[in-house]
Amino acid sequence: MSEYNYVENPFLTQLEQLGWKVIRQPQTEIPQDPSVSLRSNFKEVVLKEVFKDQIKKINKLQDGTTWLTDSQADDILTELSDHPFKSLVEANEAVFKILTENTNADINNVTGEEDPVVKLIDFDNIDNNHFLAINQFRVDTPGTQKNYIIPDIVLFVNGIPLVVIECKYTSSYQSNPLEEGIRQLLRYSNQRQDVEGVSEKEGEERLFHFNQLMIATYGDEASFGTVTSSYEHYLEWKDIYPPEYQNFTPPIGEIRSQEKLIQGMLPPETLLDIMRHFTVYKQEAGKTIKIVGRYQQYRAVHKSIHRLRTGKDNKERSGVIWHTQGSGKSLTMVFL
Numbered sequence: 001m002s003e004y005n006y007v008e009n010p011f012l013t014q015l016e017q018l019g020w021k022v023i024r025q026p027q028t029e030i031p032q033d034p035s036v037s038l039r040s041n042f043k044e045v046v047l048k049e050v051f052k053d054q055i056k057k058i059n060k061l062q063d064g065t066t067w068l069t070d071s072q073a074d075d076i077l078t079e080l081s082d083h084p085f086k087s088l089v090e091a092n093e094a095v096f097k098i099l100t101e102n103t104n105a106d107i108n109n110v111t112g113e114e115d116p117v118v119k120l121i122d123f124d125n126i127d128n129n130h131f132l133a134i135n136q137f138r139v140d141t142p143g144t145q146k147n148y149i150i151p152d153i154v155l156f157v158n159g160i161p162l163v164v165i166e167c168k169y170t171s172s173y174q175s176n177p178l179e180e181g182i183r184q185l186l187r188y189s190n191q192r193q194d195v196e197g198v199s200e201k202e203g204e205e206r207l208f209h210f211n212q213l214m215i216a217t218y219g220d221e222a223s224f225g226t227v228t229s230s231y232e233h234y235l236e237w238k239d240i241y242p243p244e245y246q247n248f249t250p251p252i253g254e255i256r257s258q259e260k261l262i263q264g265m266l267p268p269e270t271l272l273d274i275m276r277h278f279t280v281y282k283q284e285a286g287k288t289i290k291i292v293g294r295y296q297q298y299r300a301v302h303k304s305i306h307r308l309r310t311g312k313d314n315k316e317r318s319g320v321i322w323h324t325q326g327s328g329k330s331l332t333m334v335f336l
Contacts, residue, residue: 003027003169007219007258008135008152010251011167014262015133017248020155025136030150034138038159042140042148045207047132050159051077054130058122058158067110068118076103076118080160083209088189089288091209092227093281099160099210100276121157123276126269132156141204149188149203155266160210162275163266164188168218178223181216182231189214189227212275213292215261222258224265226290237261241299245270264295274298278335297332304336 004027012022023038025031034040038047052073056066080098083091099120108116122128137154141147155163166184168177186192189211190203208214208227215224216234223234240246240263250259265274278293278301293301300321311317323329 002171003167006252007167007169007217010219011153011165011217011258011262012133012135013251014248014259015155015266018245018262018267019131020266020268021130021132023132023134025134027136030148031136031138037134037137038132042138045139045161045204046077046081046210047156047159048077050130050132050156052159054158055118055120058119058128059116061110065110067108067116068105069109072105072118076105076120079103080120081206081209088191088205088208089228089290091205092211092290093288095209096212096279096281120160121272123272126272129268129272130156130158131268132159137161139204139207141201144201144203149207151188151207154207155271157268157272161207162210162271163213163215164207164211165215165217168216170218170220177218178216178221178234179231181218182223182225182234185214185216185225186230191227212271212279213265217258217261219256219258222256222261224261224292226292228288228290235294237264237295239295239299240264241295241302264298277301280331280334291331293331293335294328297328297335300332301335 008027012024016022025036034042038050055073055076056068059068060066080095083094086094102117102119104115105118107114133153133155135153136150138148138150141149151164152167153165154161164185166181168174168181170177174180188203189208190201190205192202211227213224214226215222223236225234236257237260240260245263245267248263265271274292278298280291282289282291307319308317321332
């Protein structure tokens with residue numbers, strides 16, 4: 001129970017403090033009832049009913065009228081979910097574009113408008129969205145050695161699994177728990193073939209088509225990466241910004257790397273901000289790399305924007321951002 005008491009449950013408790021709803025499942029048992037995690041079966045990775053309810057809510061007319069039909073919501077979910085001929089990274093980028101740039105329905109049956117825009121996430125009105133964390137999230141993987149994977153925590157926005165978290169605990173038989181957590185994430189996303197030469201399928205890539213952050217933590221150290229990150233690319237989030245999130249009650253009475261990452265990256269508005277404004281795909285050595293900004297870039301960009309918007313003259317609107325070599329000057333400008 002050490003991992004649950006010192007890593008997983010404190011993680012969930014802190015998320016609750018930030019406004020996330022939480023569904024806790026027993027760590028000691030393999031989940032047997034998919035309805036507890038709001039699904040009809042363990043092959044589903046999107047919470048379908050939550051998704052459909054939320055996009056209807058987000059896309060109401062100004063007078064509050066719901067116009068999206070169940071059939072249209074099903075079609076949009078199919079567009080979001082089905083990528084049979086794409087690699088994991090290709091599917092991830094395609095889903096990212098749909099989530100951040102919106103999609104279209106065929107017609108608004110109330111107004112008659114053709115090809116109306118449909119938002120899947122309301123980035124401008126945070127409270128319009130549904131934020132849910134589920135622990136011990138079982139996904140069946142027929143044909144693999146274990147026949148299922150069980151990530152420790154999955155974070156859903158409007159029923160869409162955006163963050164996968166693996167929790168570990170320091171013990172005498174686990175010399176590097178953070179590395180083991182990252183290894184599990186690579187296994188879950190079926191990527192150890194590329195990194196470690198594993199030949200057989202181990203995980204379920206569909207869960208990671210929607211993924212924006214992959215997090216490994218053992219409490220004292222927590223790091224984040226993306227679907228293109230290998231071990232050396234996982235990084236800590238070492239600062240809590242904006243300042244209003246710096247005052248909080250740490251669940252076990254101390255502020256470790258895990259608590260900083262949660263307060264720094266996972267407040268609902270921060271997570272959506274990072275997703276919308278601090279995530280890029282770039283080509284590097286013939287491969288697509290997905291990059292999420294670091295804590296110092298996030299802080300610098302927001303402080304720059306604040307000065308630009310509030311400064312009364314050129315001096316107050318200007319300033320200097322200090323970077324070490326190779327720390328991402330160009331990316332900071334892209335995010336800005």
